[in-house]
Amino acid sequence: MSRYNAHRFMIQQVAQQLGSDLLSQVAFVGGCTTGLHITDEFTKEKVRYTEDVDLIIHVLGYTGWHKFSEQVTARGFKISMEDDVNCRFRLGSLCVDFMPDDENVLGYSNQWYSDALATAQPYPIDNGIIIRLVTPGYFLATKFEAFKGRGNGDLLASRDMEDILNLVDGREELLTEVRQLAPELKTYLTNAFTLLLEMPEINYLVQSTADNDSGREDIIFERLERLAKL
Secondary structure (H helix, E strand, C coil), X not given: CXXXXXXXXXXXXXXXXXXXXXXXXXXXXXXXXXXXXXXXXXXXCCCCCCCEEEXXXXXXXXXXXXXXXXXXXXXXXXXXXXXCCCCEEEECCEEEEEEECCHHHHCCXXXXXXXXXXXCEEEECCCCCEEEECCHHHHHHHHHHHHHHHCCCCCCCCHHHHHHHHHHHHCCCHHHHHHCCCHHHHHHXXXXXXXXXXXXXXXXXXXXXXXXXXXXXXXXXXXXXXXXXC
């Protein structure tokens, strides 16, 4: 099974276990969804493998988080004492991270989670299951924001940057989509792409994404430069 299909299956498992009522309250985000946004079939098969399924949820304070935790625990998700990530549950061998959009709940969040959750779109996964998927623009914003928090400025070691570059490489329509975004989000992304192009390791990151295919490198750089100038 390809990494892309493995990720689809992981998402399907989580969605089935949540049930339609909880499924309507969450949005799927993160590296496991990268391939769902990629429209180029070749690039889709190159996505990095991840063991995590990430979801955004809206809860009000710690009381809301406790209630939500009880709901998912009743549906087979378990808290493992081996995990030091306080948003993480286990579903069999799967790691499932339910991430609140309010940083006051667990002490951290991402500034784009709330809007990403509110604007998530229906996406057919498998077996008739419809999930809510964060849109490509907010996917990028959450990834850039995550890199700021945990990337330590290291492009080549960053899973977030790998996902961003794969999306730029594998979604030709991304430029048009970013151009049509709300002003605040569009400005955030154009600034982020501008800073990305100024980082000294960008050449190596693009080479890695393109598998040292010089023609593909040119395409990726052209897209990055256009995204930075919108």
